[in-house]
Amino acid sequence: MKEKPKHVQMDQFSVKNNCVQIGGTPLTQLAQQVGQTPFYAYDRRLIKERAASLRNAFSEDIHLHYAIKANPMPAIVQLMSALVDGFDVASAGEMKIALDTEMPHKHISFAGPGKTDKELKQAIAAEIVINMESETEMVRIATLAEQICLVPKVAIRVNPDFELKASGMKMSGGPKQFGVDAERVPAMIKKLAELPIQFYGFHIFSGSQNLSAESIIDAHNKTFELAGQLTEYAPTPPKLLNIGGGLGIPYFPGDTRIDLQPISENLKQLLPTVKQNLPEAEIVMELGRFLVGEAGVYVCRVIDKKISRGETYLITDGGLHHHLAASGNFGQVIRKNYPVVIGNKINGNKKIVNVVGPLCTPLDILANKMELTEADVGDLIVVFQSGAYGYTASPERFLSHPSAMEILT
Ligand SMILES: *Cc1c(COP(=O)(O)O)cnc(C)c1O
Numbered sequence: 468m469k470e471k472p473k474h475v476q477m478d479q480f481s482v483k484n485n486c487v488q489i490g491g492t493p494l495t496q497l498a499q500q501v502g503q504t505p506f507y508a509y510d511r512r513l514i515k516e517r518a519a520s521l522r523n524a525f526s527e528d529i530h531l532h533y534a535i536k537a538n539p540m541p542a543i544v545q546l547m548s549a550l551v552d553g554f555d556v557a558s559a560g561e562m563k564i565a566l567d568t569e570m571p572h573k574h575i576s577f578a579g580p581g582k583t584d585k586e587l588k589q590a591i592a593a594e595i596v597i598n599m600e601s602e603t604e605m606v607r608i609a610t611l612a613e614q615i616c617l618v619p620k621v622a623i624r625v626n627p628d629f630e631l632k633a634s635g636m637k638m639s640g641g642p643k644q645f646g647v648d649a650e651r652v653p654a655m656i657k658k659l660a661e662l663p664i665q666f667y668g669f670h671i672f673s674g675s676q677n678l679s680a681e682s683i684i685d686a687h688n689k690t691f692e693l694a695g696q697l698t699e700y701a702p703t704p705p706k707l708l709n710i711g712g713g714l715g716i717p718y719f720p721g722d723t724r725i726d727l728q729p730i731s732e733n734l735k736q737l738l739p740t741v742k743q744n745l746p747e748a749e750i751v752m753e754l755g756r757f758l759v760g761e762a763g764v765y766v767c768r769v770i771d772k773k774i775s776r777g778e779t780y781l782i783t784d785g786g787l788h789h790h791l792a793a794s795g796n797f798g799q800v801i802r803k804n805y806p807v808v809i810g811n812k813i814n815g816n817k818k819i820v821n822v823v824g825p826l827c828t829p830l831d832i833l834a835n836k837m838e839l840t841e842a843d844v845g846d847l848i849v850v851f852q853s854g855a856y857g858y859t860a861s862p863e864r865f866l867s868h869p870s871a872m873e874i875l876t
Pocket residue numbers: 534536537555578672674675676711712713714753754755756757855
């Protein structure tokens with residue numbers, strides 16, 4: 468007997484009259500309102516709830532930042548400016564979106580390898596915190612700062628000597644293009660003390676998309692330990708310790724939502740020592756995916772249906788050019804289906820089908836041999852868990868199809 472493929476259950480969106488509701492509106496009506504498919508829709512209530520649940524779970528000593536690259540839609544960043552304590556930007560483009568909000572500049576930080584002189588000058592002039600990724604970047608910042616006659620706040624992004632276990636995307640441990648190797652930091656700080664820049668703290672980011680509370684706890688323990696050690700070399704007490712994020716969301720069968728409680732308990736136990744070792748430091752957790760990922764859907768329409776040697780193909784007006792991650796080509800090693808439904812036909816006879824996009828490449832798959840309600844031309848395909856690393860993480864210009872619309876509802 469063939470085992471039925473299981474879906475991740477997306478319970479954050481309700482179903483009424485056999486139709487998914489997004490932001491309290493039936494999907495079919497929302498599609499009319501948007502005026503086109505494909506589109507991304509983000510539910511503001513879900514974003515607010517997620518931010519509130521983090522506030523509830525963690526002590527007020529843990530400040531929350533939003534990593535804008537997860538979803539830089541200006542309306543979302545505006546909404547977020549009232550929900551979090553700061554922003555992390557990774558380019559001058561993201562910096563502009565952040566500066567257009569009410570977020571105080573000193574609560575915006577700029578990370579990323581390969582910042583140009585132009586971007587660094589903009590960041591210095593905007594008086595945001597710069598997370599330095601190398602010794603040479605530090606020297607460039609100092610030179611530029613002298614030209615503009617400002618003293619920028621700089622933090623050192625540390626490439627720790629440990630890895631975040633069970634993480635979807637490993638970003639530390641071993642040689643990396645991110646940050647300064649932990650063992651090089653003492654010498655860098657010594658040099659920093661002689662430059663016309665203000666040492667502000669450390670940024671220790673060890674990974675992304677982690678669903679294991681245990682490995683996040685492990686990373687937090689090691690992060691605080693490392694921060695304590697590095698602080699002994701600091702010219703002035705760190706004002707900032709950014710411990711990264713790493714909290715993941717469920718995408719695939721078998722994934723479950725992360726339990727914040729044990730993570731919060733562990734942080735509570737660590738805080739007294741942290742306050743002793745880094746008495747002046749604001750502790751920041753920076754999150755992207757966890758804040759917005761579950762609040763977004765990608766919606767496209769079936770424009771053709773065909774059978775090829777026994778398999779059914781639903782061909783849509785949307786695909787990997789708008790949603791690379793759902794096609795399985797954004798960092799996945801083995802392709803798995805994102806949670807997908809026929810949004811206007813939740814219940815009904817099920818069939819194993821393939822959902823593909825309009826691009827002339829076999830990579831353009833939204834669902835591979837997935838059990839979905841029987842669908843026809845005109846029906847709406849919904850890809851859940853699409854609020855983060857969706858539209859802006861996709862090669863939109865590939866094959867020159869029309870753009871998608873984005874709405875915050
Ligand atoms: C991408 C990134 C984040 C956000 O990661 P998520 O997995 O989306 O939470 C945070 N900090 C830095 C430095 C990043 O590059």
